[in-house]
Amino acid sequence: MPDRSPEALTYLHQHGAHFVLCRDKRPLAGFPWRAHTPDLDCVLSHRGNVGIIPFSVGTSALDVDKGEATQLSLFHPPLVILRSQRPGGEHFYYRDDTPRGNQYWSAFGCSGEVRSAKGYLILHHDAPVLLAHALANDKAECLFPAGLLDYVEPADVDQLGEVLLDDLDAPGSDQLRLLTPGAPILERVQKGRRNISLFDAVRFWAYQAARGYASYDDWVRAVEIRTLAENRRFPEPLTERHALSTGYSVAVWTWTTYRSGYGRSWTMEQRRRGGENRARRVRYDNRERDVEIVRRWESGDSLRLIARAVGITEGGVRWVLRRGA
Secondary structure, eight states: OOOOOHHHHHHHHHTTOOEEEEETTEEOTTOOTTTOOOOHHHHHHOOSEEEEOGGGGTEEEEEEEESOOHHHHHHSOOSEEEEOSSTTOEEEEEEOSSOOOOEEEEETTEEEEEESSSOOEEOOTTHHHHHHHHHHOTTOOOBOOGGGGGOOOOOOGGGSOOOOGGGGSSTTOGGGGOOOTTOOOGGGOOTTSHHHHHHHHHHHHHHHHGGGOSOHHHHHHHHHHHHHHHHTTSSSOOOHHHHHHHHHHHHHHHHHHHHTTTGGGHHHHHHHHHHHHHHHHHHHHTHHHHHHHHHHHHTTOOHHHHHHHHTSOHHHHHHHHHHTO
16 A cells, blocks of 8 residues: 555645545546545545646646756756656646646756646655645645746747847847747736746747857856846846846756757747647647547457447557557
């Protein structure tokens, strides 16, 4: 039986937790888990995995399936990080008042799925204890980084002009308003979103500008100037020390990735990931149809009968079966 704390599960239940009883990772067959949550007694005595719908306790989560999430945790600190079943996988929980559907996300070199109001995550190991403790900490805000879901990849850096250090010295320069895809409008950002917004504004500029600098010291100085200029766009700017701390992180990361060749292939990599995500979304949307195809095939139906039943071609049925749906 998984190692779970009855006290932690009870606390979560008292605070509205919608639990999902599972066999391995799948909900119990025949139980309408989306519409009904099991009684606490059932949860405490269950011998399989227990999942939770994050939004039932006022949170949304990023399920990190691929990549290293260090940068994500630095710039979007979560309320709590819980381990997943996949080796190295993690669940990043954030406070949220917006019910969100299941969707894919990709940022900071990692990717995964959003779980909020329409999906669930398994509470592995001591996850109930850690989640209960995090929710009891009223001082921790850690709001869901919704901006990641509206991410727009930058244009090809070869098609953009280089921004020189001298151009950044004048606060009124048009270079400070350089159109950077996905960059936030800082003049509209209020407290609570300034750190994230400043980071996004500086990093989008940095992706385009880093190639123009041969010296690391010059690059850091350029990023500092840019950071302070962007910070002044807020209705209520951050302290200079706070802003420069964000700028320094961007400077080090961008310079390092360009030195390793990452910068030159950044756009192509994002496009490749976008293609993978689109394919995964198609599979996710058609998952019930694909399961039906496999079930009919294992029951002895012909390709022609299956194709007519699910409304696709025989070739499409073959493709699903080869993929091992």
